[in-house]
Amino acid sequence: xxxxxxxxxxxxxxxxxxxxxxxxxxxxxxxxxxxxxxxxxxxxxxxxxxxxxxxxxxxxxxxxxxxxxxxxxxxxxxxxxxxxxxxxxxxxxxxxxxxxxxxxxxxxxxxxxxxxxxxxxxxxxxxxxxxxxxxxxxxxxxxxxxxxxxxxxxxxxxxxxxxxxxxxxxxxxxxxxxxxxxxxxxxxxxxxxxxxxxxxxxxxxxxxxxxxxxxxxxxxxxxxxxxxxxxxxxxxxxxxxxxxxxxxxxxxxxxxxxxxxxxxxxxxxxxxxxxxxxxxxxxxxxxxxxxxxxxxxxxxxxxxx
Amino acid sequence: xxxxxxxxxxxxxxxxxxxxxxxxxxxxxxxxxxxxxxxxxxxxxxxxxxxxxxxxxxxxxxxxxxxxxxxxxxxxxxxxxxxxxxxxxxxxxxxxxxxxxxxxxxxxxxxxxxxxxxxxxxxxxxxxxxxxxxxxxxxxxxxxxxxxxxxxxxxxxxxxxxxxxxxxxxxxxxxxxxxxxxxxxxxxxxxxxxxxxxxxxxxxxxxxxxxxxxxxxxxxxxxxxxxxxxxxxxxxxxxxxxxxxxxxxxxxxxx
Numbered sequence: 010x011x012x013x014x015x016x017x018x019x020x021x022x023x024x025x026x027x028x029x030x031x032x033x034x035x036x037x038x039x040x041x042x043x044x045x046x047x048x049x050x051x052x053x054x055x056x057x058x059x060x061x062x063x064x065x066x067x068x069x070x071x072x073x074x075x076x077x078x079x080x081x082x083x084x085x086x087x088x089x090x091x092x093x094x095x096x097x098x099x100x101x102x103x104x105x106x107x108x109x110x111x112x113x114x115x116x117x118x119x120x121x122x123x124x125x126x127x128x129x130x131x132x133x134x135x136x137x138x139x140x141x142x143x144x145x146x147x148x149x150x151x152x153x154x155x156x157x158x159x160x161x162x163x164x165x166x167x168x169x170x171x172x173x174x175x176x177x178x179x180x181x182x183x184x185x186x187x188x189x190x191x192x193x194x195x196x197x198x199x200x201x202x203x204x205x206x207x208x209x210x211x212x213x214x215x216x217x218x219x220x221x222x223x224x225x226x227x228x229x230x231x232x233x234x235x236x237x238x239x240x241x242x243x244x245x246x247x248x249x250x251x252x253x254x255x256x257x258x259x260x261x262x263x264x265x266x267x268x269x270x271x272x273x274x275x276x277x278x279x280x281x282x283x284x285x286x287x288x289x290x291x292x293x294x295x296x297x298x299x300x301x302x303x304x305x306x307x308x309x310x311x312x313x314x
Numbered sequence: 315x316x317x318x319x320x321x322x323x324x325x326x327x328x329x330x331x332x333x334x335x336x337x338x339x340x341x342x343x344x345x346x347x348x349x350x351x352x353x354x355x356x357x358x359x360x361x362x363x364x365x366x367x368x369x370x371x372x373x374x375x376x377x378x379x380x381x382x383x384x385x386x387x388x389x390x391x392x393x394x395x396x397x398x399x400x401x402x403x404x405x406x407x408x409x410x411x412x413x414x415x416x417x418x419x420x421x422x423x424x425x426x427x428x429x430x431x432x433x434x435x436x437x438x439x440x441x442x443x444x445x446x447x448x449x450x451x452x453x454x455x456x457x458x459x460x461x462x463x464x465x466x467x468x469x470x471x472x473x474x475x476x477x478x479x480x481x482x483x484x485x486x487x488x489x490x491x492x493x494x495x496x497x498x499x500x501x502x503x504x505x506x507x508x509x510x511x512x513x514x515x516x517x518x519x520x521x522x523x524x525x526x527x528x529x530x531x532x533x534x535x536x537x538x539x540x541x542x543x544x545x546x547x548x549x550x551x552x553x554x555x556x557x558x559x560x561x562x563x564x565x566x567x568x569x
Contacts, residue, residue: 035353035354035355036355039323039324039325039326039353039355039391040323040325040389040391042320042323042355043320043323043325043391046319046320046393047393048320048321048322048323048391048392048393049391049392050389050390050391051378051379051380051381051390051391051392051395051396052378052380052381052382052383052384052390053381066423067420067421067423069420069425069426070417070420070421073416073417073420073426074417074420077406077409077413077417078408078409081408081409148406150405150406150407151405151406151421153382154398154405154462154466155405155418155421155422155466156380156381156382156395156397156422157421157422157423161421309384310384312382
């Protein structure tokens with residue numbers, strides 16, 4: 010019988026005398042029925058390529074979400090948007106003062122600009138990773154209500170942190186200028202450096218968002234990890250202090266590489282060397298690819314139990 | 315013989331929640347089966363009421379059909395992307411309703427231009443007036459329901475899942491919601507309606523599914539199923555909550 014629908018009728022009034030049909034009498038071959046009418050499995054994770062295309066289609070969602078959140082976050086406190094700059098600024102003042110006194114004459118000559126660059130650049134990644142870890146778990150309302158590729162959320166967080174970084178970079182430029190550094194063409198390198206760092210943050214955010222969704226304890230450990238990284242990244246000292254094998258190893262730290270890139274661009278006498286760019290570029294490429302794949306693989310699980 | 319094409323096929327659907335239970339000394343993880351083998355076929359133009367007591371698996375069933383809950387076993391097939399309207403999702407509470415309209419539209423895959431074109435219609439349907447500028451977390455549950463309903467139905471889908479979303483609304487909103495449901499059915503769409511207001515199901519549904527202990531207990535014409543359901547609830551033969559059917563809260567093991 011060519012009746013693909015397999016009537017056994019789910020009890021539709023038109024199904025005739027078997028008005029009240031117990032569930033047992035639904036058609037025998039349900040997957041076959043679905044296939045004949047071209048019904049697709051719901052909630053199934055698309056292949057990576059299709060997933061990335063879906064993600065690209067939601068780019069307006071990602072940017073609009075980042076902008077809305079950025080504005081909303083900045084209206085909560087009395088000083089609002091200014092905190093995006095005041096936070097790293099007070100941090101730089103504290104570390105600058107403490108380690109300035111501690112190191113005494115041993116500190117780098119361009120101390121104020123040196124520390125400020127370090128704190129601002131490290132803060133960018135630190136903030137972005139902290140927020141990225143909560144990108145999925147902190148958006149339960151959206152995730153439970155609407156269907157969209159979840160990678161939009163880490164992307165939007167990375168963008169939001171980039172928006173917050175832009176005014177901070179402006180202030181950083183003013184500080185650098187005030188300490189007597191001359192304006193130079195190398196300042197232009199700040200923009201690609203920030204773009205690369207934002208992509209690095211995205212890769213890290215994707216990984217951490219997945220990890221946090223799997224094991225919520227990650228958010229407890231993350232601050233310690235970031236703090237350790239902070240002290241290892243040459244925020245307030247130069248790696249030259251260390252003997253040879255150690256110095257080379259420490260130069261492979263991506264956080265140090267990003268700091269070195271910005272210092273190389275802003276500070277005279279610190280030539281924008283190629284090696285931090287290579288280190289940062291390699292880390293970014295690896296983290297971004299790994300982050301996308303790792304995040305995508307758990308797509309079906311976010312926001313569910 | 316003609317039968318209308320299916321829009322949703324639910325095949326042997328099992329969903330088991332893992333619940334961490336804080337205990338003395340160590341924390342245990344209990345497995346709570348919410349759905350235990352549901353088979354269901356919904357067809358074009360059908361409006362299906364879903365009844366059952368609290369915790370019987372109604373919401374889990376709808377979340378699974380929407381693709382928001384991964385089956386432990388079995389599968390759900392559907393035409394397009396069913397959109398779910400439930401009472402307990404607040405979108406982005408910190409942002410004003412107006413931003414939620416835009417973001418919700420974009421999240422559903424509309425372009426910024428399409429969102430702009432639909433904005434007025436959505437805002438009008440939500441009927442929130444000046445409250446649209448207030449953060450969504452300050453809304454009453456009825457106001458939240460209105461806004462979510464307006465957003466989710468702005469992108470027409472073939473399958474609409476309504477989980478008590480009309481329950482918190484006022485009479486006017488319910489009426490408009492029911493109108494939208496009727497319009498969707500007229501375009502050969504399918505509607506699932508979870509409600510404890512049996513009269514609402516009687517009004518809007520021709521078919522009804524009764525879920526009990528994670529299984530389909532009865533599936534048929536709304537009048538028949540509702541009649542049987544009323545009789546059993548009245549006589550109190552369903553037993554105590556928390557011990558429904560065959561061992562819903564059983565399981566165990568430690569983590």
